[in-house]
Amino acid sequence: MQSAASFDIRARSGRRRWTTLLGWAIAVVVLGWAWQGAEMAPSLLFQNAGNMATLAADFVPPTFGRLDHYIDQMLVTIQIAIWGTLLAVLFAIPFGLLSSDNLAPWWINQPVRRLMDACRAINELVFAMLFVVAVGLGPFAGTLALFVHTTGVLAKLFSEAVEATDAGPMEGIRVTGAGRLEEIVFGLIPQVLPLWISVSLYRFESNIRSATVLGMVGGGGIGVSLWETMRGFQYTETATIMLVIIVAVTLLDMVSQRVRKRFI
Amino acid sequence: MQSAASFDIRARSGRRRWTTLLGWAIAVVVLGWAWQGAEMAPSLLFQNAGNMATLAADFVPPTFGRLDHYIDQMLVTIQIAIWGTLLAVLFAIPFGLLSSDNLAPWWINQPVRRLMDACRAINELVFAMLFVVAVGLGPFAGTLALFVHTTGVLAKLFSEAVEATDAGPMEGIRVTGAGRLEEIVFGLIPQVLPLWISVSLYRFESNIRSATVLGMVGGGGIGVSLWETMRGFQYTETATIMLVIIVAVTLLDMVSQRVRKRFI
Amino acid sequence: ADEPLRFGIISTESSTNQATQWQPFLDDMSDALGVKVEPFFATDYAAVIQAMRFDKIDLAWYGNKSAMEAVDRAGGEIFAQTVAANGAPGYWSLMIVNQDSPYNDVQDILANASKLTFGNGDPNSTSGYLVPGYYVFAKNHVDPNTAFKRTLNANHETNALTVANGQVDVATFNTESMERLEITHPDKAAQLKVIWKSPLIPSDPLVWRTNLPQQTKDELRQFFLGYGDTDEQKAILEPLQWSGFAASDNDQLLPIRQLELFKQRAQVAADDSLDASAKQQQLAELDARLDALNQRMEARDAAQADNTTAMVD
Amino acid sequence: MTAIVSVERLDKSFGTHAALREIGFEIHAGELVTLIGPSGSGKSTLLRHLIGLSRADRQSHSHVRVLDRDVQRGGRLLGASREQRRRCGYIFQQFNLAGRLSVMTNVLVGHLGAMPRWRALTGRFTQQERDQALRALERVGIVGLAHQRANTLSGGQMQRVAIARALVQEAEVIFADEPIASLDPRSAREVMEILQRINREDGRTIVVTLHQVDVARRYCRRAIALKQGRLYYDGPIAGLTDARLQALYENAGLDELEARQADHRFAPPLHAVG
Amino acid sequence: MTAIVSVERLDKSFGTHAALREIGFEIHAGELVTLIGPSGSGKSTLLRHLIGLSRADRQSHSHVRVLDRDVQRGGRLLGASREQRRRCGYIFQQFNLAGRLSVMTNVLVGHLGAMPRWRALTGRFTQQERDQALRALERVGIVGLAHQRANTLSGGQMQRVAIARALVQEAEVIFADEPIASLDPRSAREVMEILQRINREDGRTIVVTLHQVDVARRYCRRAIALKQGRLYYDGPIAGLTDARLQALYENAGLDELEARQADHRFAPPLHAVG
Numbered sequence A, B: 001m002q003s004a005a006s007f008d009i010r011a012r013s014g015r016r017r018w019t020t021l022l023g024w025a026i027a028v029v030v031l032g033w034a035w036q037g038a039e040m041a042p043s044l045l046f047q048n049a050g051n052m053a054t055l056a057a058d059f060v061p062p063t064f065g066r067l068d069h070y071i072d073q074m075l076v077t078i079q080i081a082i083w084g085t086l087l088a089v090l091f092a093i094p095f096g097l098l099s100s101d102n103l104a105p106w107w108i109n110q111p112v113r114r115l116m117d118a119c120r121a122i123n124e125l126v127f128a129m130l131f132v133v134a135v136g137l138g139p140f141a142g143t144l145a146l147f148v149h150t151t152g153v154l155a156k157l158f159s160e161a162v163e164a165t166d167a168g169p170m171e172g173i174r175v176t177g178a179g180r181l182e183e184i185v186f187g188l189i190p191q192v193l194p195l196w197i198s199v200s201l202y203r204f205e206s207n208i209r210s211a212t213v214l215g216m217v218g219g220g221g222i223g224v225s226l227w228e229t230m231r232g233f234q235y236t237e238t239a240t241i242m243l244v245i246i247v248a249v250t251l252l253d254m255v256s257q258r259v260r261k262r263f264i
Numbered sequence C: 001a002d003e004p005l006r007f008g009i010i011s012t013e014s015s016t017n018q019a020t021q022w023q024p025f026l027d028d029m030s031d032a033l034g035v036k037v038e039p040f041f042a043t044d045y046a047a048v049i050q051a052m053r054f055d056k057i058d059l060a061w062y063g064n065k066s067a068m069e070a071v072d073r074a075g076g077e078i079f080a081q082t083v084a085a086n087g088a089p090g091y092w093s094l095m096i097v098n099q100d101s102p103y104n105d106v107q108d109i110l111a112n113a114s115k116l117t118f119g120n121g122d123p124n125s126t127s128g129y130l131v132p133g134y135y136v137f138a139k140n141h142v143d144p145n146t147a148f149k150r151t152l153n154a155n156h157e158t159n160a161l162t163v164a165n166g167q168v169d170v171a172t173f174n175t176e177s178m179e180r181l182e183i184t185h186p187d188k189a190a191q192l193k194v195i196w197k198s199p200l201i202p203s204d205p206l207v208w209r210t211n212l213p214q215q216t217k218d219e220l221r222q223f224f225l226g227y228g229d230t231d232e233q234k235a236i237l238e239p240l241q242w243s244g245f246a247a248s249d250n251d252q253l254l255p256i257r258q259l260e261l262f263k264q265r266a267q268v269a270a271d272d273s274l275d276a277s278a279k280q281q282q283l284a285e286l287d288a289r290l291d292a293l294n295q296r297m298e299a300r301d302a303a304q305a306d307n308t309t310a311m312v313d
Numbered sequence D, E: 001m002t003a004i005v006s007v008e009r010l011d012k013s014f015g016t017h018a019a020l021r022e023i024g025f026e027i028h029a030g031e032l033v034t035l036i037g038p039s040g041s042g043k044s045t046l047l048r049h050l051i052g053l054s055r056a057d058r059q060s061h062s063h064v065r066v067l068d069r070d071v072q073r074g075g076r077l078l079g080a081s082r083e084q085r086r087r088c089g090y091i092f093q094q095f096n097l098a099g100r101l102s103v104m105t106n107v108l109v110g111h112l113g114a115m116p117r118w119r120a121l122t123g124r125f126t127q128q129e130r131d132q133a134l135r136a137l138e139r140v141g142i143v144g145l146a147h148q149r150a151n152t153l154s155g156g157q158m159q160r161v162a163i164a165r166a167l168v169q170e171a172e173v174i175f176a177d178e179p180i181a182s183l184d185p186r187s188a189r190e191v192m193e194i195l196q197r198i199n200r201e202d203g204r205t206i207v208v209t210l211h212q213v214d215v216a217r218r219y220c221r222r223a224i225a226l227k228q229g230r231l232y233y234d235g236p237i238a239g240l241t242d243a244r245l246q247a248l249y250e251n252a253g254l255d256e257l258e259a260r261q262a263d264h265r266f267a268p269p270l271h272a273v274g
């Protein structure tokens, strides 16, 4: 019996070794191909590290003259990001659940996934333009563009968290005669909540930093200022703005920690 | 006994109701404040939906004349994204573990977290410029900039997945006398792997779409083309590029599904 | 030299770059100079200028504003400028309104500003922001940020589309973008009415780093200035919408510098956070620099009554 | 006497491993049946098929009927109304609690099937429902832990929460998968007495998996025994003689052929009516 | 006779709930001790303190020593070398397997403490280690499942994987938390016999939590009983008379005062040497 079993192991690991080897070979080829495409040349980085130091020196010392202004702009960005993210979370919950293959059959989850793929793949600028022609220039158009893109991202991340859950607690609810929705509310959500909160807060944070869309539609905000001081070579101002952003991101990370702690 | 317990419940829920109410009140105020800042005016969206349709019509039919070229560019972007993401994953694993508060004490996890916050908060253009002055214009500088930013993002998401895990399997390893690292490799990684894979693939995908950095440093890729056709009002070309991106993202999503399936 | 020549190409507001459009020209350049030419197509100038500063690129094609930064910060020097396909030595900034708009000139607009929404350009745009800012607003002593009911900043495309759709009453634009819009979206272009056209804005310059070997410089100058004569070369330049190159130097930037200084002066004047004496001092300083610029420009005008200075009216 | 549970030719394989083979039996209203068998013999798998959590093999002629409705046939689940599902309770071997929710919420969940939809979804339980949950917790002796998070409980406490949840549901049929495995002798006796009481007094039908044969003998009149996925015995518990039990549990690791011989030698399967 | 495990004045509270109060005892080399008590009495909590997975209360004078080294003192864990930790094995009540890994890997993990670091981290197990893991699986009767994923096992199979892991570790002291709860009578007997054999033949010290008192009586000579977090009995198993056992398990839900009176009335705690 034992020898049979250990034979079985060896045979299996023989087969496994083959596929593993093939897998590694493919990986090496792909990485080599990508190495060329990305024109990787790590040595340069060390040879010319001095240049980086010189450039970095341009950023110090930060000038705090316009700090008030930047804080105001930070607040504007936060306002926009709040609604862009909140709407996205509200939509990503149903879409995320519908694109999880442990909750929805393939003829639902596949189309929903493709829709979400499109929301992510289509450039935010395109959405921004679409919304600009409907609601005019301004932060609202930016909010909407952020919302659509963020929905695509969150739905994907939400659904992958759902697929990684343990089926036990949901089965525990199912057998009480509860409906599908109750099963999700009481069996699934408690499991995924910490992760959902953490990816939502991450997207909130990255929406705060997303200057591009907002700048494009005249939405304003800190990202636009950052961009402009950088393009204007006012690096000491840039440094101040970055500090404001770092502080905001840090505070957010701390809030995020505390919120998540309540659910872990 | 029972009445005592149910009294206890009522007292608790009384206290809870107060804090809950306060929480909701704060949320409503913040949302109202943000509503103004974001200049939300949903009605506009419906009034002028026709404009959106008109603009959207400009994107059809896509022109496929330069499809080959776009596919080439897509491949370039994928090459860059592969290395940018791979390096980020390699660095995000230790940083992510070190910033998880169930693995590292606060005097390690707090500084590491702040470092990662900075990696995310500092604009990619700043990193791009730093690397340009060291390694010159081109995809390599873009790859490095993507790498630093992505490390910040992944370390955060990795560590939050780690904090949401079940301690049981790790304890199971710990009592065998295994070291901390073995505990992580055998007890923790199997639990978080599906989620780590899914967020890594998400970042890979979003690095493919990240035109900004690559465009800025002359790194090329599909994002730059997208940008330029849009600036040139060549919307039918834009549509083609978006189709290429959607197809790539969809393929990636499917690969991602299959890879993750092996680990769930 | 065996080192390849590194050529930075920025998408400026007056062009889009496609590697494929440039390739034949770059091949010719490589043949003529006998070195490999390595192009970098970038969407933003910041990184390219820094690269030039640390000798990571040898020459670059910039917009006027970015060329100024390259000259000031990165040891760059202008040696040539492009000549448009129609022979025009530059392009023009525009103010546009909707076809149905009752307003027909700048005075109408300024008179009714408090009722109107204004789509201003990106603050770094020469034709979308700097030029109209000076000629339309500063010269008329109007502050666009306060005069209009609402002022927004966006890029050319968005501005044009929103004016065509009637969401913005008046916006800045330029002739190059207009030409492209007329080809790609004749219907949208037909919705627009031009109510103001600026003086000529010099076309985009080519900049090399000053510390390039003299021999390389000579070869480059020779190649660019001599290009565009044969039919083959014309065919190569056609998709780039040029007919050739003309010699130029850092003085090309003088009008831009003037506008830039004027913008700074306006900012200082409007800055309430400065106390009166500091403000006075800064303004005086800026005025002095403006004067110096004016003198140089006059001197240059006198020397060569050239088209490119037509901006200063 | 109506058949409350009826199983016909149930086959289930996991990959090449046959977990259940040609299982068939009937259980009638008001019975308290024990399901026994060695570890890995397919008891949990069988119970999961009865409640519709698992599907039998596709090509099989499997048919499961519970409470006058088809649960599955030929490996296809047949949809059940909420009301019908509410009438079957299940106590999981691994408890399947929502670890982050409180004990109280985990028990209240037993009401979900019987609540109006909107209240269920918003988690608004009435005072009456709460009182009932507390009574169930009291019955299993852990009323004092109502506010503790389920994942901080001791093993036996979790098991009792799972039992309280099933009690609250007031199901007509209860499938209990080793409900006393983690309990001390006294709690185990209490739980078995609760099951016996709701079986006798309220006429509920109960199928309970047990490893402790003496407990099974004390509380159940009928036993169904599985061995390596096959029905090994079905009849009065008294018929499970020591010899039969020994054959049932022995050679758990033997391969099929020998096991089959063993069956014939020691204890030919009986298919008695309970 | 040296004290392999020595516990002094161990106090542990969760919030306001005192899970362990003033626990003290010694266990000597080669003993096979059973730890019994009602559900929720603190058995698992106590074992977790012995192996250093939980910390006693900060203000307490708690002191735990195992295998001649301090595990914790006054609520502070004292670091142990890998070698020292390897010498203690633990079988968890909830198994604590890595659900996504195979049975084989879950068992091989028992070697980690004794392997060179680089092999441990890369998961390169030698043939000898694999053979040893297979032998352990064979001993608990599930060698055929070596390649199955741990989270698809039946309850009893998981439990046996957890036991095999501890066997592979070849620890000098084994703490087993209800190792037979989910096992059928025969497997349970086999597991207890394995524990007995390694206790007798290899001289390993074993502390095992059991709910089935008859099993405890058959295999162990000494019993430690907990009730509501207090040491209720410590002495020869024969001293656990039926009256004492009844008092031990009764009134699990009673509040403290009454419980203490009960202790005095029926069975004053004994602190005999085992």
Ligand SMILES: Nc1ncnc2c1ncn2[C@@H]1O[C@H](COP(=O)(O)OP(=O)(O)OP(=O)(O)O)[C@@H](O)[C@H]1O
Binding pocket: D014, D015, D017, D019, D037, D038, D039, D040, D041, D042, D043, D044, D045, D046, D093, E145, E148, E152, E153, E154, E155, E156, E157, E182, E184
């Ligand atoms: N998802 C699965 N994949 C593969 N094998 C499985 C799966 N689920 C169960 N099995 C196998 O099916 C057999 C029956 O398992 P089951 O859980 O029904 O046993 P059981 O009789 O409940 O045992 P126990 O008394 O140990 O709980 C076991 O050998 C188990 O390993």
Ligand SMILES: Nc1ncnc2c1ncn2[C@@H]1O[C@H](COP(=O)(O)OP(=O)(O)OP(=O)(O)O)[C@@H](O)[C@H]1O
Binding pocket: D145, D148, D152, D153, D154, D155, D156, D157, D182, D184, E014, E015, E017, E019, E037, E038, E039, E040, E041, E042, E043, E044, E045, E046, E093
């Ligand atoms: N993390 C925790 N937070 C709060 N209470 C806890 C925690 N862990 C354990 N407890 C409580 O401590 C008490 C003792 O638990 P323990 O798990 O030691 O019991 P046990 O004797 O092992 O019981 P069982 O036989 O049911 O496994 C229980 O009342 C339990 O609810």
Ligand SMILES: [Mg+2]
Binding pocket: D043, D044, D045, D093, D177, E154, E155, E156
């Ligand atoms: Mg089972």
Ligand SMILES: [Mg+2]
Binding pocket: D154, D155, D156, E043, E044, E045, E093, E177
């Ligand atoms: Mg326990």
